[in-house]
Amino acid sequence: MNDGGRWVFEESGARYPFEKIENYELPRKRDRFTRELLVQYLSEFGISPFFDEFYVTSPDSPAVLLENCKRWPNPAPEYALAEVKAGLPWKKQ
Numbered sequence: 001m002n003d004g005g006r007w008v009f010e011e012s013g014a015r016y017p018f019e020k021i022e023n024y025e026l027p028r029k030r031d032r033f034t035r036e037l038l039v040q041y042l043s044e045f046g047i048s049p050f051f052d053e054f055y056v057t058s059p060d061s062p063a064v065l066l067e068n069c070k071r072w073p074n075p076a077p078e079y080a081l082a083e084v085k086a087g088l089p090w091k092k093q
Helices: 021-025 035-044 081-085
Strands: none
Touching: none
8 A cells, every 4th residue: 555655565354265475474565465466366256357358348247337426424335245246336225
């Protein structure tokens, strides 16, 4: 994370079985969480944003246009991956 200053590497929450935790102790911060590791972790959740097919729309997988129409409440709502895939955050409440 870089929040306007130096890069920091932090972790929180329960670890997933597929995590390569040995990387988190590497001396160079840029080696702790690489692009390859990101691709691997995302694939564990069925997400592949680095492949063109991920962005192809169809009736089964329509595109969604997001607009920032209002401020989120504080704290912002949290959604599970399955809820996001089901479109819950965009359904009118």
